[in-house]
Amino acid sequence: VAAARAILGETVIRRGTDPLPVRDPLPVVLPQQLAEQLAAAHQAQVEAQQQQVAAQAAAAQTPVRAQPQSLPPQPRRGADGSAMQQLGLN
Structure with missing residues (x-):
């Protein structure tokens, strides 16, 4: 931003000899060095x-290793059944 402000601060407008209508944009010609830097x-x-x-694209083509799936947790049951079964509620 500072460089752009410095450039604009030292800008010289040469309108030339051709008449231009009001509010028509003036043609801009950049210095060769600045044009090369922008290019x-x-x-x-x-x-x-x-x-x-x-x-x-390379990441999309790379095969993804399958993660081993863990089994869903099983209900904890003792030899006499679940806690609810032991209480006779189930």
Whole structure:
């Protein structure tokens, strides 16, 4: 943000000799060095996105090992039956 403000603070507007209608945007021409930096940053961003998509695709193709399923807990019963059976409530 600070760099952008510094750039805008030193920006010079050259309207040229051609008349332009009111509220028409002025053409913007970036300095060569800034244009190269923006192009390089855009290319790096595109490559990072491509790597992320490739990593997600590779992760989707990797087989997932099946986890052994644990059996549901069985009711605890003694030799005489469950506690409810021993009380005669069941």
